[in-house]
Amino acid sequence: MRYHQITTGRQFVLALDHGEDFFTGITQFCADHDIRSGYVPTFVGGFYSASLVGSCEPLADPEAPLWDEVTVETLEALGGGTLAWDTEKDCLAPHIHVAAGIKGESADGRVSHLLGATVQFICEIPIVEIIGGTDGPALTRRRAGELYGVPLLTFGSGS
Numbered sequence: 001m002r003y004h005q006i007t008t009g010r011q012f013v014l015a016l017d018h019g020e021d022f023f024t025g026i027t028q029f030c031a032d033h034d035i036r037s038g039y040v041p042t043f044v045g046g047f048y049s050a051s052l053v054g055s056c057e058p059l060a061d062p063e064a065p066l067w068d069e070v071t072v073e074t075l076e077a078l079g080g081g082t083l084a085w086d087t088e089k090d091c092l093a094p095h096i097h098v099a100a101g102i103k104g105e106s107a108d109g110r111v112s113h114l115l116g117a118t119v120q121f122i123c124e125i126p127i128v129e130i131i132g133g134t135d136g137p138a139l140t141r142r143r144a145g146e147l148y149g150v151p152l153l154t155f156g157s158g159s
Contacts, residue, residue: 004155006138009129010035015122016045022117026125027092030083036137037130038083040096045123047075050100052112065148069115075100076107079114083127084139084153093141093151132156 012033016025030036054070079098086093096114101107132138133156141151 002155004138007131009038009131011129012127014125014127016119016125018119018121019048020119020123022047022050022096022114022119022123023094025119025123026083026094026127029127030092033129035083035127035129036085036092037132037139039128039130040080040083040094041126041128042078042080043123043125044078045076045125046120047077047100047117047123048120049073050075050077050098050117051115052098052100052110053115054110054112065150070110072100072102072110074103074120075110076103077101077117077123081114082139082153084141085137086141086151087136088143095141095151095153 014029016022049071051069051071053066055066055068077098077100079096081094081096083092083094098114099109099111101109130138138156140154142154143149144152
């Protein structure tokens with residue numbers, strides 16, 4: 001277990017409109033407002049299409065992370081996640097998960113890591129900034145070689 005006490009900063013509600021790209025919208029908003037760490041406590045909205053981590057094939061290694069993706073269309077979604085700074089790529093690295101119902105399939109659900117999405121109608125996203133210290137952003141991501149290169153949440157300069 002690892003933990004770090006945080007100090008919250010500004011709070012916003014971002015509305016992404018019909019046809020906008022989910023991750024482009026969030027990363028552009030954070031760049032415009034100089035947000036390098038934060039979290040999305042929850043969001044609601046519709047997606048015309050979304051790419052999620054998933055596979056229709058048996059998993060070769062259930063212990064390993066899955067990098068495959070599936071695309072689903074016409075969804076109602078509820079999600080949340082963290083906004084951390086990728087120190088290797090020097091950019092924001094959102095980590096968002098969703099629970100979504102496919103409207104045309106009796107709202108059958110999918111729950112997974114969100115890889116990409118296009119907004120249908122609107123997506124309403126509260127964003128809470130986390131204030132960093134003098135050593136940089138409060139939340140960072142580093143790839144853990146010992147865990148298949150999965151990018152893990154770290155605090156400050158990488159602890």
